[in-house]
Amino acid sequence: MVWYEAALLMVGGLLFLMFFGMPVAIAFLAINIVGVYIFMGGMIGIDQLVANATTSVTSFALVPVPLFLIMGELLFHTGLAIRVFDALDKCFGGIKGRLSYLTVGGGTIFATLSGSSMANTAMLGTTLMPDMIKRGYKPHMIMGPILATGGLAMIIPPSSLAVLLGSLARIDVGALLIAGLVPGLVLAAMFAATIRLQIAADPEAAPGYAAERASIGEIARALLLDVMPMGIVVFAVVGLILLGWxxxxxxxAFGALSVIVLAALYRKLTWAAVVKSMTGTLAVSAMMLMIIVGSTTFSQILAFSGASSGLITFATSFELNAYLILAAMFLVLIVLGMFMDQLSIMMLTLPIFMPLVGLYDFDPIWFGVIMLLALELSLVTPPFGLLLFVMVGVSPKGTRIGHVARAAFPYICCTMLLVVLLTLFPQLALWLPGLIRS
Known part of the structure; x- marks a missing residue:
């Protein structure tokens, strides 16, 4: 079988099964069974498939994923994240669009603590949306900032998806985690500027109201008691990696432990919160590991059948500029994001993309940040962007995907602008990892 027939069988078959609603993990397993039987010698290939199942999920590099998920779940269910928002709320006073700015500021901090885009979006929607509706904010000033800031958890460390990307693409996980910090903060600043421009264009979009002003002492006390202790969690996750400790x-592990200690000190570490946190972590982790089992073998079959090398030879035969190839890869990620979840997209594309990254001499850490930004965009890409559905779920009745997608559009433009900046100035992503290495 020639390479393009093998690629069509594997990739086309997988997309076909997903199109008809088969669960991702089952779709990978089904197409893998067909692939190993054809390309790896029948039942011997099936035996190899079973052996790969254990090897693919017992990687030490995957251990941070459930730990980061536990952190986010505990912060949400113990109420520690809400305390941060209440403290920041005192700082913003009565400025116009206060709650939209609070969404970006508080959401960025929670992204630094949770590592989960879904948890970030769900928490922002359930805690801030009711008050914003009551204050008369227009829908795009409510849903846009929540969607945009929810996705920041994808690139700001700790990011569970960055850990998976690093381990699957054989990129230095620590360097990739740190590389997302500066771009993430730049993106948050862009979101705040977008809110300011929207308010300037339509002052009624975020009506002003007389907010109760907190005294300097109350603000200082709230920051000291509710925000500063969260710095322990940030230091445990980001600081320890930066310092090389x-x-x-x-x-x-230190991050998860620090959240448990803080929750205990605040007397919020209840049995109910622990059970909910562990249940949520188990559900997401099991889903991720099942997909990894299938996708690892999928990558091996693509390589064994000659599809991967054939695709690379075909792509390079056009002698295109390296950045046109990068743009094509970015576009593929966005299009796939309309129909597939982010983990499945990574599994499908990494076996093809990473050889191209080496061939065109892209820095793998820099490319990892670009890919995470593309995956963040795919979360809000209609018609099946995951965060769009989360937003509809926490919004008032009658809210449709179209409403949510229009609200997200200006913030999608911010992410696209950041990708351009990273292409022109790669040091935005590479400066911190270089600092650690030196």
Missing amino acids: ATPTESA
Whole structure:
């Protein structure tokens, strides 16, 4: 079988099964069974498939994923995240569009603490949306900032998806985690500027109202008691890696431990919160690991059948500029994001993309940040962007995907602008990892 027939069978078959609603993990398993039977010698290939199942999910590099998920779940269910928002609320006073700015500021901090885009979006929607509706904010000033800031957890460390990307693409996980910090903060600043421009264009979009002003003492007390202790969690996750004192796995463990200690000190570590946190972590982790089992073998079959090398030879035969190839890869990620979840997209594309990254001499850490931004965009890409559905779920009745997508559009433009900036100035992503290495 020639390479393009093998690629069509594997990739086309997988997309076909997903199109008809088959769960991602089952679709990978089904197409893998067909692939190993055809390309790896029948039942011997099936035996190899079973052996790969254990090897693919027992990687030490995957340990931070459930630990980061535990952190986010505990912060949400113990109410520690809400305390941060209440403290920041006192700082913003009565400025116009206060709650939209609070969404960006508080959401960025929570992204630094949680590592989960879904948890970030769900928490922002359930805590801030009711008050914003009551204050008369227009829908795009409510849903846009929540959607945009929810996706920041994809690139600001700790990001569970960055850990998966690093381990699957064989990129330094610690360097990739740190590389997302500066671009993430730049993106948050862009979101705040977008809110300011929207308010300037339509002052009624975020009506002003007389907010109760907190005294300097109250603000200082709230920051000291509710925000500053969260710095322990940030230091445990980001600081330990920056200082070279811990690996990503160790820092994830310290981060989870620090959240447990803080919740206990605040007397919020209840049995109900622990059970809910562990249940949520188990559900997401199991889903991720099942997909990894299938996708690892999928990558091996593509390589074994010659599809991967054939695709690379075909792509390079056009002698295109390296950045046109990058743009094509970015576009593929966005299009796939309309129909697939982010983990499945990574599994499908990494076996093809990473050889091209090496061939065109792209820095793998820089490319990892670009890919995470593309995956963040795919979360809000109609018709099936995951965060769009989360937003509809926490919005008032009658809210449709179209309303949510229009609200997200200006913030999608911000992410696209950041991708351009990263292409022109790669040091935005590479400066911090270079600092650690030196």
